[in-house]
Amino acid sequence: MCRHLVYLGPPITLARLLFEPPFSLVRQSWAPRDMRGGGTINADGFGIGWYPGDGEPVRYRRAQPIWSDPTIAQLAEVTWAGAVLAAVRSATVGMAVLDDAAAPFAEGRWLFSHNGVIRGWPDTVVPLAAELPVRDLLTLDAATDSALLWALVRHRLRGGADAVDAVAGTIRAVAEAAPGSRLNVLLTDGRTAVASVLGHALSIRESRDAVLLASEPHDEGPGWREVPDGHLVSAAPGRVRLCPIS
Numbered sequence: 001m002c003r004h005l006v007y008l009g010p011p012i013t014l015a016r017l018l019f020e021p022p023f024s025l026v027r028q029s030w031a032p033r034d035m036r037g038g039g040t041i042n043a044d045g046f047g048i049g050w051y052p053g054d055g056e057p058v059r060y061r062r063a064q065p066i067w068s069d070p071t072i073a074q075l076a077e078v079t080w081a082g083a084v085l086a087a088v089r090s091a092t093v094g095m096a097v098l099d100d101a102a103a104p105f106a107e108g109r110w111l112f113s114h115n116g117v118i119r120g121w122p123d124t125v126v127p128l129a130a131e132l133p134v135r136d137l138l139t140l141d142a143a144t145d146s147a148l149l150w151a152l153v154r155h156r157l158r159g160g161a162d163a164v165d166a167v168a169g170t171i172r173a174v175a176e177a178a179p180g181s182r183l184n185v186l187l188t189d190g191r192t193a194v195a196s197v198l199g200h201a202l203s204i205r206e207s208r209d210a211v212l213l214a215s216e217p218h219d220e221g222p223g224w225r226e227v228p229d230g231h232l233v234s235a236a237p238g239r240v241r242l243c244p245i246s
Contacts, residue, residue: 002115002215003028003042004087004103006186006193009210009237014048014076018086021218029066029088034201034216044091045102048072049111050081051190056109057083061102083190085111092117092145101142105150109189112153114146115200115215116182121145124178128152149174153187163187163194164234171196171232171245186213195233196245202227204240211235 005025007017018025023033029042046069047061062069066088087103095101103113118125122145129137129148132155140147149170156166171183175198182199195202195213205212205223213235217224227233227242234241 002087002089002103002113003032004085004113004115004184004186005212005214006086006111006113006188006195007084007210007212008188008191008193008235009082009207009212011080011082014050014079014081014084014086015073017084018048019073019076022220023216023218025086025088025214025218026066028216032216040090042088042090044097045089045099046072046087047089047102047104047113048084048086049104049106050079050085051083051109052081057085057104057106057111057190059104059106059111061099061104063098063102083188085113085186085188085193087113087115092121095144096142098142101144101147103146105141105147107154110154110157111186111188111190112150113186114149115184115186116198118145118149118174118183119178119180121178122148125174128173128177131155149183149185153185163189163192164232167194167196168232168245171198175245184215192234192236195227195235197227197229197231197233198245199229202233204233204235206235206238206240209237211237211240 043065046066104111184200
């Protein structure tokens with residue numbers, strides 16, 4: 001399906017986060033260890049969003065495999081950030097492979113990623129899509145389940161829901177409409193992060209001043225713990241909270 005991560009903590013280079021670990025996100029693009037029946041490689045695009053300061057994030061998205069893009073390797077060596085959301089993509093059969101289909105999706109300070117698939121797409125979620133403003137449907141980044149998930153979460157955020165409620169409400173609604181869907185999402189504003197775990201893996205590594213949520217542990221070192229399926233995570237440096245989605 002996909003692999004993704006979010007990091008919040010002291011500024012580090014993108015290379016240290018994405019390229020250097022033994023089981024880094026870049027390695028996961030061609031040799032993932034825990035896809036759980038969701039494909040074999042993640043070669044249908046990638047995206048990185050980072051916060052250079054207190055303002056809105058910068059994004060770099062491409063429809064090609066991350067290992068085939070020399071620019072991102074060079075950029076990652078010299079780019080520092082204390083908040084990052086990144087993803088590599090394995091497109092569901094029949095869905096578009098283009099730059100705008102790669103996470104992270106964005107609005108204002110928000111960055112969003114989805115690892116998984118909506119079962120019965122698109123018919124199962126037509127009633128949920130019909131609840132969105134027509135303009136939101138006409139301006140989706142791409143005709144994919146991930147882009148629609150982002151639109152559903154974003155609609156709740158615009159309506160005043162906090163990040164936890166926006167993610168939880170969307171995941172519950174989609175899981176009910178499309179049983180068996182895999183719905184691991186990440187949402188961050190660069191200060192806090194919210195993640196759902198439904199059908200795919202997610203692990204946490206935290207310290208006093210940093211937190212990393214990732215589809216797979218990046219090394220064999222201590223400190224990683226797996227989030228149970230069916231749970232929601234709210235995280236910031238020094239604070240991680242888990243609760244059931246339903």
